[in-house]
Amino acid sequence: MNEMSKIETTLKDWETDQEVRWCPGCGDYAILKAVQRTLPQLGADPKNTVFVSGIGCSSRFPYYMESYGFHTIHGRAPAFATGIKLANPDLDVWLVTGDGDGLSIGGNHMMHVLRRNVNMQIMLFNNEIYGLTKGQYSPTSREHTRTPSTPLGSVDHPANPCAFALGSGARFVGRGIDVSKNLPDVLTAAHAHQGAAFIEIFQNCIVYNKDVFDDFAKPKGAEQQQLWLSHGEPMLFGSEKTGGVKGLKLNTQAFAFEVVDVADGDWQAAGVQVHDATNRMLAHMLVELPFGEFPMPLGVIYDDPAPTYEAAVIAEKERASAGKDTSIARLLAKGQTWTVSGTASDPV
Numbered sequence: 001m002n003e004m005s006k007i008e009t010t011l012k013d014w015e016t017d018q019e020v021r022w023c024p025g026c027g028d029y030a031i032l033k034a035v036q037r038t039l040p041q042l043g044a045d046p047k048n049t050v051f052v053s054g055i056g057c058s059s060r061f062p063y064y065m066e067s068y069g070f071h072t073i074h075g076r077a078p079a080f081a082t083g084i085k086l087a088n089p090d091l092d093v094w095l096v097t098g099d100g101d102g103l104s105i106g107g108n109h110m111m112h113v114l115r116r117n118v119n120m121q122i123m124l125f126n127n128e129i130y131g132l133t134k135g136q137y138s139p140t141s142r143e144h145t146r147t148p149s150t151p152l153g154s155v156d157h158p159a160n161p162c163a164f165a166l167g168s169g170a171r172f173v174g175r176g177i178d179v180s181k182n183l184p185d186v187l188t189a190a191h192a193h194q195g196a197a198f199i200e201i202f203q204n205c206i207v208y209n210k211d212v213f214d215d216f217a218k219p220k221g222a223e224q225q226q227l228w229l230s231h232g233e234p235m236l237f238g239s240e241k242t243g244g245v246k247g248l249k250l251n252t253q254a255f256a257f258e259v260v261d262v263a264d265g266d267w268q269a270a271g272v273q274v275h276d277a278t279n280r281m282l283a284h285m286l287v288e289l290p291f292g293e294f295p296m297p298l299g300v301i302y303d304d305p306a307p308t309y310e311a312a313v314i315a316e317k318e319r320a321s322a323g324k325d326t327s328i329a330r331l332l333a334k335g336q337t338w339t340v341s342g343t344a345s346d347p348v
Helices: 027-042 058-064 077-087 099-105 107-116 161-167 183-192 280-287 309-321 328-333
Strands: 049-053 068-071 092-098 120-126 172-177 196-202 226-229 246-251 256-261 296-303
Touching: 027 058, 027 120, 027 183, 049 058, 049 077, 058 068, 058 092, 068 077, 077 092, 077 107, 077 120, 077 309, 092 099, 099 107, 099 120, 099 161, 107 120, 107 161, 107 196, 120 183, 161 172, 161 196, 161 280, 172 183, 183 196, 183 296, 280 296
Parallel strands: 049 068, 049 092, 092 120, 120 196, 172 196, 226 296
Antiparallel strands: 172 296, 246 256
C-alpha cells in the first residue's frame, strides 16, 4: 500500500462496460464484487490503480475493473507488476493470478516477487483445477483427482500456496473464501501492509471442480470448520449452534496444535492460543495444519512488514548518482570524441 490521497468513489465507479464472461455461478463473480466494494472503502483512486494478470479464468479480472490494467502472458504477471512498480512506485498495484498461472509456469516469478518484497497485493484464486483449458489437474489439485489429464486420478502431491509464499519470504500471508463476508477484511489488511501481500482465495469452479471446498467453504453449515484469525485474539472456531465452541491449544512439549473444547466461553482456562500475526513460526504451523483433523485457518495468518524492494532500488539509485553529473549529453561529450564524416560510397 502507498501513502495516497483518498478520494470518494462507489462500487459503480469501479465497474466497466465490459460483459463479465465467467461461467454462471463461478466464484470469480463474488471475488470481483468483493474487490469493487473494498476499493471505495480504502479511498482508492482508479487513476492510480493498476490490475495485472497472467493467463486463466482469474486473469480476465483487469477487463472488469475501471482502472488501469494489463492482461499479460502465462505466469509472468509478477515480472510485469514488478516493472510497473519500479517505473512508478506511487501506483497501487494489484496482481491477479490462479493456482495454475501462479504456481506452475509462474512459480518462479511468484517466488521472486515475494522474496523481493515488492509493494503490491497478490490475489491467487485457488480452485484446484485448470478451468480455462477445460479441467486438467493443477499444482494444487488433491491426490487422486480425476481429470481429463489424470483419468485414473492424480498421483501428484499438491502444492500449498500459503506455505509456498512463506517459504519464498512473504511478509504477509492471508486466506479468504470467494463468497465469504470476511474477504473484504482480508483485502483491506493486505492493502494496508507495506510490501508484497499474498492472499490465497478459495474459489469454486462450478464446471470442473464444483463444491470441492464445501467441507469448509459452503455459505451455510461450514462455520464449524472455519478458523478466522485476528491478531491478538484467541484462536476460536465453531459456535454453540454448530456443535460447540472449540479452540486451538499449543502443546509446547510436542510443539504442535491440538483442538480443545471451550466451556462457557472461558478460552483462557482451555489454554487456547492467542494469534500473533507477527510470529513467522506460528504462521508456518497454521498453514500446514491438516484439514479435517483441524479447521481451515483463514484471515490474516502472517503480517510482519519489512523494507520494500522498490524503496531499496530508489535509495541505491540516489546513492549512485549523488554528487555526479547526470546529464547524458554532457556524459557523452566527455573524454575522447570522434567526428564521423564521409559517405557510404567512400572506400574503407
